[in-house]
Amino acid sequence: MASTWLSEINWSDDGLIPVIAQEVKSGKVLMVAWMNREALRLTVEKGEAIYWSRSRKKLWHKGEESGHTQKVMDIRLDCDGDVLLLSVEQSGGIACHTGRHHCFFRKLESDQWVITSPILKNPDTIYKK
């Protein structure tokens, strides 16, 4: 039983688990995405984050188009076995599809979501048509 560790995860009814990517050097929470068994197995095998895209319903090697891959330094599982936490090195310093460093760029201030992080690169130049 080579993949007992995969079976110890509490996969959701649709076979997924939410995954937090945290940047090693800054400690910033970069993004949250999802994995299925195959995505997690491939992530471990390749040492780079491979997620399951719920919208496109297919494996998504993060950075395959943008070049903004994530080198996975370690993988942690929470007490309930239903959330993963990856420590990553973020290639290009951009994790978010909006061209920002991380996805959590809206901060609640006086009942308003205020954008607190700059766009580092125009998404139009990140993603080829």
Place this chain on the structure above:
Amino acid sequence: MASTWLSEINWSDDGLIPVIAQEVKSGKVLMVAWMNREALRLTVEKGEAIYWSRSRKKLWHKGEESGHTQKVMDIRLDCDGDVLLLSVEQSGGIACHTGRHHCFFRKLESDQWVITSPILKNPDTIYKK
């Protein structure tokens, strides 16, 4: 419309959003829980994390029993509007119901989940019967 900011969140079909609690001083990701509208409104009002317990189907003022409350320093929303990130001060230094500092205490090492964080307090002494 006093709570426009609440409506800008992409609540799940069952009216919830996953919430990551990150400790301010250490940068550690402590835990992931869920909120509904009321939980988030109360969290903002009281300045302490109030989650929605999916198992007990009721509001859960984190620390109400254990004393391990979370003072909320800021609240962030991700690009898709479907994940929240709280910066918190963790009272008692224990976020996990197992008596550990954080919930992500299992690390993948050579195809095994290895426990890497000590139990700081016996859960039997944290939770009164």
